[in-house]
Amino acid sequence: MWAAATAVFVAVSLIPGDPVEAALGGPGSQASAATVEATRERLGLDRPLIVQYFSQLLRMATGQWGDSYAQRIPVAEVIGQALPATAVLAVAALLAAWAIALTLTVLAALGGRRGRLVTSAVGMVAASLPHFWLGLVLVAVFATGLGWLPAVSDGGGAGLVLPVLTLALPLGGYLAQTMLDGVADAEATAFALSARARGERRGGLLWRHTLRHAVLPAVALSSWAAGTLIGGAVVVETVFARPGLGRVLLSAVTQRDAPVIVAVVVVTAVVFIVLGFLGDAAARWVDPRGREATSR
Amino acid sequence: MIAHPRPRLLAAGALSLVAVLALSACSGSTVEPDASATPVDGGTLVYASGDAEPDCLDPHVGGNYPQALLATQVLEQLVSRDAEGTIVPWLAEGWELAEDGLSMDVTLKPGVSFTDGTPLDAEAVARNIAHLQDPDTGSSTGYLALERVERVEAVSDTVARFVLSEPDSALLESLAQPWLAIQSPAGLDRGTDENCLAPIGTGPFIIDDWVKQDHISLVRNDDYASAPADADHDGPAHLEGIIWRFLPDATTRYAALEAGDVDVIDNAQPDAVARAESDGGISDIDAPRPGSVNRLELNSGQAPFDDERVRQAFLAAVDVNPGIESLFAGTAARSYSPLSSAETAAYSDEAPFAVDVERAAELLDEAGWDEVGSDGVRSRDGQRLTLRLPVSTNQSIPAEVSLFEQIQAQAAEVGFEVTIDQLDLSSWYAALGANEYELVSAPYTKLGPDVLRILYHSDGIVPAPSGYFANHAQIDDPELDDVLDRASRSQDADERSELYTAAQRTILEGSYILPLYDQQNHFLVSDDVAGVRATDTVSTVWLGDAWLVG
Numbered sequence: 049m050w051a052a053a054t055a056v057f058v059a060v061s062l063i064p065g066d067p068v069e070a071a072l073g074g075p076g077s078q079a080s081a082a083t084v085e086a087t088r089e090r091l092g093l094d095r096p097l098i099v100q101y102f103s104q105l106l107r108m109a110t111g112q113w114g115d116s117y118a119q120r121i122p123v124a125e126v127i128g129q130a131l132p133a134t135a136v137l138a139v140a141a142l143l144a145a146w147a148i149a150l151t152l153t154v155l156a157a158l159g160g161r162r163g164r165l166v167t168s169a170v171g172m173v174a175a176s177l178p179h180f181w182l183g184l185v186l187v188a189v190f191a192t193g194l195g196w197l198p199a200v201s202d203g204g205g206a207g208l209v210l211p212v213l214t215l216a217l218p219l220g221g222y223l224a225q226t227m228l229d230g231v232a233d234a235e236a237t238a239f240a241l242s243a244r245a246r247g248e249r250r251g252g253l254l255w256r257h258t259l260r261h262a263v264l265p266a267v268a269l270s271s272w273a274a275g276t277l278i279g280g281a282v283v284v285e286t287v288f289a290r291p292g293l294g295r296v297l298l299s300a301v302t303q304r305d306a307p308v309i310v311a312v313v314v315v316t317a318v319v320f321i322v323l324g325f326l327g328d329a330a331a332r333w334v335d336p337r338g339r340e341a342t343s344r
Numbered sequence: 345m346i347a348h349p350r351p352r353l354l355a356a357g358a359l360s361l362v363a364v365l366a367l368s369a370c371s372g373s374t375v376e377p378d379a380s381a382t383p384v385d386g387g388t389l390v391y392a393s394g395d396a397e398p399d400c401l402d403p404h405v406g407g408n409y410p411q412a413l414l415a416t417q418v419l420e421q422l423v424s425r426d427a428e429g430t431i432v433p434w435l436a437e438g439w440e441l442a443e444d445g446l447s448m449d450v451t452l453k454p455g456v457s458f459t460d461g462t463p464l465d466a467e468a469v470a471r472n473i474a475h476l477q478d479p480d481t482g483s484s485t486g487y488l489a490l491e492r493v494e495r496v497e498a499v500s501d502t503v504a505r506f507v508l509s510e511p512d513s514a515l516l517e518s519l520a521q522p523w524l525a526i527q528s529p530a531g532l533d534r535g536t537d538e539n540c541l542a543p544i545g546t547g548p549f550i551i552d553d554w555v556k557q558d559h560i561s562l563v564r565n566d567d568y569a570s571a572p573a574d575a576d577h578d579g580p581a582h583l584e585g586i587i588w589r590f591l592p593d594a595t596t597r598y599a600a601l602e603a604g605d606v607d608v609i610d611n612a613q614p615d616a617v618a619r620a621e622s623d624g625g626i627s628d629i630d631a632p633r634p635g636s637v638n639r640l641e642l643n644s645g646q647a648p649f650d651d652e653r654v655r656q657a658f659l660a661a662v663d664v665n666p667g668i669e670s671l672f673a674g675t676a677a678r679s680y681s682p683l684s685s686a687e688t689a690a691y692s693d694e695a696p697f698a699v700d701v702e703r704a705a706e707l708l709d710e711a712g713w714d715e716v717g718s719d720g721v722r723s724r725d726g727q728r729l730t731l732r733l734p735v736s737t738n739q740s741i742p743a744e745v746s747l748f749e750q751i752q753a754q755a756a757e758v759g760f761e762v763t764i765d766q767l768d769l770s771s772w773y774a775a776l777g778a779n780e781y782e783l784v785s786a787p788y789t790k791l792g793p794d795v796l797r798i799l800y801h802s803d804g805i806v807p808a809p810s811g812y813f814a815n816h817a818q819i820d821d822p823e824l825d826d827v828l829d830r831a832s833r834s835q836d837a838d839e840r841s842e843l844y845t846a847a848q849r850t851i852l853e854g855s856y857i858l859p860l861y862d863q864q865n866h867f868l869v870s871d872d873v874a875g876v877r878a879t880d881t882v883s884t885v886w887l888g889d890a891w892l893v894g
Contacts, residue, residue: 063770066810080487081809082479090480118399119556120537129556184595192599199599200392200591200606289591291557299396302738304770 052317053108053310057101060306067117067304068093091117104310114307118300123311126296131315134292137284138277140208141215142270148174148220153227153262168228174221179280183214183287201290211288215280219273223266230262264335271327275320383582383875387892391885392591392600394611397557400540403523404476407485409633409789409882412522413610414588416884417562419525419545422450422469423516424572425791425881429688431516432573435464435526435546445511445835452502456570458528460544464570466498471529473506481536488798489518489790511833513840517792520881546570548581548888562586568888575889576875582891598868601626607873607892608885612866614743618673625871629885630675631878632862634686635790636799637679638744640733640751640858643782645805645818648713648729655855657707658731661758663699667750668861671743676861682796682851684862686883689793689841691848696855704758713759722759730761731782736772740785747860748785777811784816787863791881793844797828800851817856824850 068087088094092103107114113123149171156167190210191199201207234240235258281294293312300308395410403411403419422436438451456464473496476486492512497505506515518524531544542551548571549562568580589606591597598616600606602623612620612628620626648654668678680697683690708714713722713729722729733752735745745766752762762783767775775781788799798804802825804815824847831843851857865883869876875889 066770068810080479083482083484083487084809086479087482116399120400120540126556184593187596187599191596191603195603198605199596199603200589202605287593287596289589289593289596291555295557295592302396302768302770303399 049314049317049321050105052313053105054101056310056313057104057306060304060309061097063304067091067306104307108310108314113311116300116308117305118303118308119305123307126308127293127311127315130291130293130296133290134278134281134285134294137208137211137215137281137290137292138274140212141219141277141280142274144212144216145219145223145273146266146270148216149223149227149266152220152224153231153259156228157231157258164228164232168225171221171224171228174217175219175225177218177221179214179218179283180287182217183210183284186210186213187287199288201288207288207290211284211290214284214287215277219277223269223273226266226269227262230265231258234258234261260334264331267330267334268327270330271320271323274323275316278316278319381874381893383577383889383891384893385582385891386584388585388587389583389608389873389887389890389892390587390589390606391887392589392597392606392609394592394594394597394609395590396592397590400536401551401554401560402527402536402539402543403525404472404481404483404486404527405536405540407483407487407523409884412882413884414560415522415525415543415545416547416879417549417586417588417887418547418551419522419527419543420547420570420572421522421525421881422452422519424574424879425517425520426574427880429880431520434520434572435570439516441835445833446508448506448508448515449499450504450506452504453570454502456546457567458531458544458546459550459565459567460528460530462528462530462544464526464546465501466496466504468529469504469526470496470498471532472524472526475527475532476524483523485521486523489514489521489524511835513832513834514792514794517794521791522882522884549583549586552585557590559590560588562588571888574880575886576877577889581888582875583887586887601868601870604870604872607870608876608887609868610865610885612868613741614672614675614864616868617675617866620868626868627871628675629867629869629876629878631865631867631883631885632684632686633787633789633865633883634684634792634881635795635863636682636788637684637862638785638787638860638864639679639682640783640785640860641817642856642858643779643784643816643818644854644856645820646779646782647727648711648724648731649782651711652855653707653711654713654729657704657711657758658755658760659697659855659858660700660704660707661760662751662754662858664747664751664858664860667747671746671750672861672864675866676864679859679861680852681859682799682848682857683793686862686880687793689844691845691852693849693852696852697858701758708759716759719761720756720759721761728761729759730763731755732763732765732780733783734765734767734772734775734781735785736769737766738769738772739787741864744785744860773812776816777807777813781816785860786816788814789863789882793840794832796844796847796851797832800847800856801825801828817851819851819854819856821850821854 068084115122116126119126152167152171156164187199190197197209198207240258278293281292282298285292285294296308297312393413398410401414403415420435422434423431424434426432435453435456436450437453439448441448452464458464473493475481476483476490492508492510494507494509499505525545528544531539541554548565548568550565552561552563554560563585564581564583566580571578591600594613597609601609617628620628642649642655644650665678668676680694681690681692708722713724715723717723733748735748748764752764755762776784788795798814800815800819802820805813805818807813827843827847831840834840834843867885872893873890874893875891877886879886
């Protein structure tokens with residue numbers, strides 16, 4: 049976290065642009081010298097860079113996030129307002145992605161050679177869809193065309209469907225590819241062959257034996273995937289006008305609002321670390337070998 | 345005001361999606377509301393803005409266009425401007441300039457109160473001007489407009505005297521801008537942080553609640569009694585309230601309008617405007633912003649454009665009309681003036697922009713750029729004829745970027761190498777500040793022809809403390825300076841208009857700019873709403889006369 053905060057601090061200091069301008073009506077402000085000076089002082093930007101750095105670290109360590117340069121409210125408030133919406137979006141998208149991936153995997157395993165080809169092609173196409181394009185196509189079809197769902201977030205469940213699908217389809221495709229590979233590998237192992245020899249059917253083999261193997265790498269990937277959903281949120285929240293961390297980050301970067309940028313990155317880093325632990329725990333639960341290995 | 349940032353991150357792909365949208369759109373109501381129908385009271389209108397959500401709703405702080413859009417519903421100015429360009433009464437019912445031009449007495453409308461109950465008096469006006477001029481407020485746009493105002497004195501309860509350091513022919517135009525709106529002194533006393541969340545004014549609506557990143561809800565001011573002279577009706581608004589939403593993506597914003605989720609959108613893109621016109625059910629309000637047009641400025645401060653012949657060659661080499669017609673789908677008219685068509689003082693001349701590719705080549709030969717490399721790029725003494733064009737993706741919509749690419753291709757025909765660099769707003773200003781450009785498009789919004797002084801007076805080459813300077817063409821012409829100075833001090837309307845015409849002629853004939861079109865500002869309005877119009881001041885939308893049709 050210290051590394052993340054430091055990297056962001058350095059990056060924000062290096063990119064061109066002056067955060068004072070953000071507070072004075074955007075870059076290219078024509079405010080007077082006195083105004084610029086007063087604002088610089090208010091934001092503490094008149095101090096040397098190294099002092100700013102340590103005071104920022106100190107504030108973070110003590111849980112004092114400071115105020116947003118641009119919005120003039122505490123950073124904790126900015127993050128607090130945005131975090132729940134992004135969390136709902138990311139969790140829903142992750143669940144939906146898993147549902148998509150599992151469905152594809154089961155279909156592939158039951159559908160034989162041809163089924164596997166079709167589902168793996170579907171998975172591959174889904175995995176390569178860019179969020180931006182996908183989001184707009186979904187709007188064109190389901191909001192403008194069919195009129196089933198609102199084009200922009202309406203605060204309710206219906207408004208959540210298209211943003212979640214936009215994030216879940218590519219991720220689900222990606223997870224499905226991993227699972228399909230896992231199933232294929234497992235089917236080639238000795239235990240699978242012997243199970244088949246005992247007369248186990250395709251479905252039983254998948255359910256009792258190979259799926260467990262296939263799911264393992266996908267579980268490990270999911271903690272990483274949840275992190276990337278935060279990146280995807282930048283696009284999805286803009287297209288569907290949802291409140292959230294992604295949009296907060298986007299506008300903070302545009303305005304060089306350093307306290308907000310640092311806070312979003314640190315929060316994201318914490319989420320990554322927590323998800324990493326959860327991913328490990330889940331993998332251990334799915335894979336008994338790991339449990340025994342550590343209990344010994 | 346400098347053209348403000350708009351979120352354009354995702355706009356690039358929107359064009360390619362028009363086809364998909366057109367295929368999937370099978371609805372499209374054709375119900376025509378009866379425009380002469382009697383207004384109906386009640387209901388809530390949903391407005392969707394494509395602009396960035398303001399950080400502060402008090403337009404005194406900073407001062408950009410998104411703030412002005414919202415402030416137009418909530419706050420009011422001393423004066424307004426009507427469609428003929430005449431300054432008309434608003435919170436002020438009259439004004440009188442002293443003979444020496446060094447003071448102006450403004451008489452306030454009697455009996456007006458702010459929505460917190462504080463009466464509007466001359467002290468309140470003085471307090472507002474002081475607030476704008478206080479460095480701690482952080483005003484940029486409003487502050488700049490008050491450059492020549494030394495102070496405001498309350499002569500009586502209803503008469504406020506503006507004391508000037510020198511005559512200012514643009515003062516009334518300045519005061520008509522939303523960035524100089526008059527707010528409740530009690531509201532200002534709460535301090536910037538609190539006032540930013542809900543400034544208190546005299547306008548037709550009151551800020552009720554602001555859910556950041558989502559919406560601002562406005563409720564009707566039931567005691568409203570100070571409509572500007574150019575409003576359609578007096579008294580409280582017809583609408584009970586407004587939900588003011590922020591929908592940054594142009595495609596979904598239009599989809600939401602089409603689906604009936606919202607009633608009015610701003611920042612409508614050319615493809616959406618063209619589609620609304622053909623589909624029906626939605627009407628377009630074409631409200632170009634005042635001040636400058638969108639134009640390419642040729643940096644005459646350094647080589648190669650310090651040579652007038654090279655500037656003339658560039659202008660003769662590029663034909664922008666077909667591109668504007670096709671890329672903007674017929675929604676933007678070509679301009680031949682430095683000033684917006686919203687300005688009655690605008691002077692046009694097509695002659696300096698006649699296209700003549702052969703003449704362009706001759707001019708470049710004459711100017712010494714006569715060595716042509718294997719890639720077709722000219723050079724002189726080993727210097728390539730390169731023109732750097734930094735483009736702000738916040739300000740140039742995709743159609744404009746495409747137009748620049750066409751210009752790039754046309755200029756290449758005669759041996760210019762135009763390099764287009766798409767940058768985010770901060771990096772773009774940094775490039776301008778470092779003088780790393782030969783061409784740039786930087787529209788500027790301000791009420792009245794005095795914008796010419798900001799943009800083309802040699803004082804504008806000196807950077808502001810932020811590093812910003814407004815004279816991107818870097819015109820340094822003492823005669824032009826003198827004309828602009830005299831115009832800004834002139835007490836005589838005819839003389840003023842003659843001087844501004846002369847100034848525009850100098851700018852056009854000097855080949856410093858390539859005017860393209862007005863600063864595009866289209867609002868799309870659902871036919872379920874009537875009485876919506878754009879103001880004739882800074883072309884923000886005015887919802888004080890709007891109502892929902894049955």
